[in-house]
Amino acid sequence: MSKQLNLTLSIWRQENAASRGRFETYQAKGIPDDASFLEMLDIVNEGLISEGELPIEFPHDCREGICGTCGVMIDGRAHGPELGTATCQLHMRKYNDGDTIVIEPWRATAFPVIRDLVVDRSPLDAIIQAGGYISAPTGTAPDANEIAVPKEVADSAMDAAACIGCGACVAACPNSAAQLFTSAKLWHLNSLPQGQPERFKRAEAMVETMEQFFGSCTNHGECTEACPKEIPQDFIAYLNRDFVKSKRVNRTMASRS
Amino acid sequence: MAAPTAANQGHTSSADRPLRATPRSLPFPFSLYQTSVGKKWVMAITGLMLIGFVVVHMIGNLKLYLGVIELDGVSDYDVDHYAHALRELLVPLVPHGVVLWIMRLGLIAGFGLHIHSAYSLSRSNMVANQAYESKRDWLAANFASRSMRYTGVIVLLYLIFHLADLTWGRADWFEHGEVQSNVVNSLSNPLVALIYILANIAVAIHIYHGMYSMFQSLGINNPSYNWLRQGAARSLAIIILIGNISFPLAVLANIIEFDPSLITAGY
Numbered sequence: 001m002s003k004q005l006n007l008t009l010s011i012w013r014q015e016n017a018a019s020r021g022r023f024e025t026y027q028a029k030g031i032p033d034d035a036s037f038l039e040m041l042d043i044v045n046e047g048l049i050s051e052g053e054l055p056i057e058f059p060h061d062c063r064e065g066i067c068g069t070c071g072v073m074i075d076g077r078a079h080g081p082e083l084g085t086a087t088c089q090l091h092m093r094k095y096n097d098g099d100t101i102v103i104e105p106w107r108a109t110a111f112p113v114i115r116d117l118v119v120d121r122s123p124l125d126a127i128i129q130a131g132g133y134i135s136a137p138t139g140t141a142p143d144a145n146e147i148a149v150p151k152e153v154a155d156s157a158m159d160a161a162a163c164i165g166c167g168a169c170v171a172a173c174p175n176s177a178a179q180l181f182t183s184a185k186l187w188h189l190n191s192l193p194q195g196q197p198e199r200f201k202r203a204e205a206m207v208e209t210m211e212q213f214f215g216s217c218t219n220h221g222e223c224t225e226a227c228p229k230e231i232p233q234d235f236i237a238y239l240n241r242d243f244v245k246s247k248r249v250n251r252t253m254a255s256r257s
Numbered sequence: 258m259a260a261p262t263a264a265n266q267g268h269t270s271s272a273d274r275p276l277r278a279t280p281r282s283l284p285f286p287f288s289l290y291q292t293s294v295g296k297k298w299v300m301a302i303t304g305l306m307l308i309g310f311v312v313v314h315m316i317g318n319l320k321l322y323l324g325v326i327e328l329d330g331v332s333d334y335d336v337d338h339y340a341h342a343l344r345e346l347l348v349p350l351v352p353h354g355v356v357l358w359i360m361r362l363g364l365i366a367g368f369g370l371h372i373h374s375a376y377s378l379s380r381s382n383m384v385a386n387q388a389y390e391s392k393r394d395w396l397a398a399n400f401a402s403r404s405m406r407y408t409g410v411i412v413l414l415y416l417i418f419h420l421a422d423l424t425w426g427r428a429d430w431f432e433h434g435e436v437q438s439n440v441v442n443s444l445s446n447p448l449v450a451l452i453y454i455l456a457n458i459a460v461a462i463h464i465y466h467g468m469y470s471m472f473q474s475l476g477i478n479n480p481s482y483n484w485l486r487q488g489a490a491r492s493l494a495i496i497i498l499i500g501n502i503s504f505p506l507a508v509l510a511n512i513i514e515f516d517p518s519l520i521t522a523g524y
Contacts, residue, residue, distance in 0.1 A: 076389070076391055076393045077396070102391045102392075104389055107386075107387040109385050122272035176382070176385040176386040207292065211293050212278075213271075213276055215293075215378075216381065219466075220398035220402045233473065236473060240474055247289050248286075
């Protein structure tokens with residue numbers, strides 16, 4: 001038999017990007033402690049709908065921690081109090097009866113609020129697009145194990161590829177920098193043999209797109225703490241290395257075209 | 258086209274609205290300084306230069322503890338011999354004071370670039386960031402990392418005061434080139450000593466995060482030594498802190514003294 005929680009929620013409500021938002025207080029009564037954080041919001045929304053009020057808009061999709069859609073600031077922490085956990089994987093058994101929970105959307109100038117807790121994270125897509133795809137003609141897809149990849153490299157690329165693009169790193173950063181996201185996306189491709197032909201083109205394009213929207217890294221380390229996939233800071237150092245090298249390499253390349 | 262509704266009013270994709278335009282690219286390597294990552298490299302390299310200066314300056318100041326020694330027939334405080342030698346570096350290959358001025362110009366350029374990159378990055382970070390309305394819970398950021406802007410400004414103000422105090426001379430007791438006497442005269446005022454102590458705490462805090470941050474900004478990262486980076490930054494900051502605040506304390510405790518009868522007029 002699961003416990004039931006009575007909670008006080010302070011939730012950011014905002015009509016659209018242009019309007020002023022404010023915190024509204026809600027009483028969430030009889031929340032089963034088996035519920036996930038998002039299911040708790042679903043229960044609150046059902047109550048609001050039955051009273052004829054507009055439900056609280058919050059971002060969510062797969063609810064199993066792999067799609068990167070969900071994510072809100074919970075009590076001043078991106079994705080809430082559990083480390084390495086997306087909002088959807090946070091469960092109400094981590095809370096006590098009578099707790100007050102403050103829920104705010106991600107904040108960054110490049111992430112305007114669309115409605116309530118939903119923000120526009122499309123600049124992250126712009127960074128991915130700037131990275132392009134492997135456009136060097138290499139013929140048909142090679143056999144799976146034809147290109148030998150050292151185990152260490154495969155592991156490192158896999159760690160980088162774990163990024164789900166939720167934007168918690170930007171949300172947690174006091175400078176709203178997207179370094180952790182960009183470095184993970186960059187290192188995922190730049191560490192592998194398949195990514196080498198366009199390595200430095202990609203580094204320059206992705207970093208310069210990132211800098212159009214986001215701040216710069218001052219090495220606080222808040223991003224890794226917020227990251228549901230615990231992407232390490234190391235990738236940021238690799239990004240710094242590749243970017244500076246790219247300026248030199250791409251200049252040499254330009255002279256050969 | 259349908260009239261805008263409350264839901265879609267004025268909403269376009271945020272990716273269509275960059276916060277800043279990409280400027281026309283300058284030739285390499287100046288193109289690096291047009292980017293934030295490049296500015297961080299400049300900040301890290303100039304920071305390393307300035308740390309090198311602070312360390313050498315502190316080691317030079319340790320000569321304050323050595324008292325009077327005799328060198329080439331001149332009996333003077335060791336720190337005054339040292340100051341004299343700095344001006345005489347590479348003499349007679351180059352004229353008197355030239356090497357010192359070359360080093361000073363390097364430091365001034367380093368300071369200029371360090372401050373300009375900090376200012377420019379802070380400005381763009383402020384544009385990119387929006388404050389939370391609720392209380393933030395910091396997990397990794399520490400006091401040093403969050404106060405870099407403030408400790409940086411304190412260090413700059415302190416630098417100006419320090420130059421006015423012991424390089425340009427702000428009071429009657431100041432005598433150009435008489436290091437031991439000037440230091441003792443300045444720091445025997447408890448208020449001035451307090452300024453030096455507080456400012457050097459800010460210097461150490463700034464160097465602690467700066468040194469750690471330097472590793473990341475320059476891409477100095479490898480699992481074989483990453484565990485050493487925090488400790489290296491902390492040890493350096495502590496060594497600089499202890500060394501530098503020892504001088505005002507030693508003057509107040511009369512460990513560093515000036516006695517004109519012990520020296521022969523030399524330089």
